[in-house]
Amino acid sequence: MSRLDSFINRMSAQRDLLNHVRDNLVLPEAGEVFEIGLGNGRTYSHLRENFPGRRVIAFDRKLASHASATPAANDFVEGEIRETGQAYLGRQAALVHADIGTGYDDKDAITLTWLPQMVSGMLANGGVAVSGLPLDHPDLELLPRLPSIAEGRYFHYRRR
Ligand code: SAM
Structure with a gap:
């Protein structure tokens, strides 16, 4: 698969899963939305549009989002997310x-030493995690893959 095809698959998977959460899953009534890896702000923008009424807080080591998808200063947390x-x-x-997956197994393996625990610890019971990296954690129940998403491409979980 070309890198272009892979990129398009990732973008589609993100949109399909975030829309699936919006349309089909019940989220805790209160509670913020966390965007781990703001990047260009595309998924941040989608979260803001599709989960109105919830504060969206974005994390990244540096602010580099498009001007139209840049959080207010108090909704952006700069630095290494692990810290x-x-x-x-x-x-x-x-x-x-x-x-925050990189496509490099060695780098992603380091991220996976702390990310599942962190995501689980951020969520309310019944909260949902959507991730490009698998989040193997006893408190995170893997939810069924959507038919439109290739095996191993993107994952979603319910916090027990
Ligand atoms: N979803 C974003 C979008 O739609 O524009 C793209 C996110 S991009 C693939 C990943 C981002 O996560 C990068 O901006 C990178 O700086 C940030 N990132 C990755 N690992 C990080 C870490 N350990 N701490 C802080 N930021 C990190």
């Missing part, structure tokens, strides 16, 4: 979206 995220454990988020 900055610690202050958001127990925050009872309703939804966490994590898009």
